[in-house]
Amino acid sequence: MRVGVLSLQGGVIEHINHLNKLNVEAIEVKKIDDLKKIDGIILPGGESTTIGKLLRDANLLTPLKALIQSGLPTWGTCAGMILLAKEIENDTRRHLEVMDIKVKRNAFGSQIDSFKKIDIVPEVSNNPIELVFIRAPYISEAGKDVRIIHKVENKIVAAKQKNILVTSFHPELTDDLNFHNYFIKMVN
Numbered sequence: 001m002r003v004g005v006l007s008l009q010g011g012v013i014e015h016i017n018h019l020n021k022l023n024v025e026a027i028e029v030k031k032i033d034d035l036k037k038i039d040g041i042i043l044p045g046g047e048s049t050t051i052g053k054l055l056r057d058a059n060l061l062t063p064l065k066a067l068i069q070s071g072l073p074t075w076g077t078c079a080g081m082i083l084l085a086k087e088i089e090n091d092t093r094r095h096l097e098v099m100d101i102k103v104k105r106n107a108f109g110s111q112i113d114s115f116k117k118i119d120i121v122p123e124v125s126n127n128p129i130e131l132v133f134i135r136a137p138y139i140s141e142a143g144k145d146v147r148i149i150h151k152v153e154n155k156i157v158a159a160k161q162k163n164i165l166v167t168s169f170h171p172e173l174t175d176d177l178n179f180h181n182y183f184i185k186m187v188n
């Protein structure tokens with residue numbers, strides 16, 4: 001199994017390290033050829049506007065969208081979730097538009113409002129997990145085929161639709177491997 005991490009901007013190495021800790025081969029995805037080598041892909045956190053622009057500049061937007069629509073297991077964390085959303089409440093831009101969710105960018109406030117929370121996410125583990133939110137989005141509307149995995153302050157912060165997983169928070173910035181393990185099971 002080989003999992004790609006979209007490596008145009010943002011928190012790439014942290015995802016690669018977590019995958020490696022689970023003995024999964026991880027590669028950086030920067031160009032079209034890289035898409036042929038992977039069984040799943042993680043879209044990391046960072047700045048969705050920047051990553052979206054770089055996706056277009058690298059001619060990756062259309063082939064990546066097609067792969068996700070044909071079933072490639074895909075996980076978007078934070079900015080990655082924004083890239084996958086069909087609707088963005090407070091932005092005129094749209095990117096991959098593959099998941100039936102409407103997201104709100106920077107929805108919990110600005111950088112200074114970044115926060116951590118410890119919660120049990122039964123779908124992923126029976127033990128409490130640290131959830132790290134950094135200028136995080138939340139899902140304000142979800143289509144009927146979207147399964148809600150977790151809410152914080154009554155806002156949807158983790159969800160799944162078929163082969164697509166999204167989290168508002170950053171499991172790669174904690175020592176916890178449960179979310180990566182969950183995604184690897186989706187790839188398997």
Ligand code: GLN
Nearest residue numbers: 045046047048078079135
């Ligand atoms: N606020 C960023 C955006 O809108 C996402 C933040 C993150 O990925 N940590 O793209």
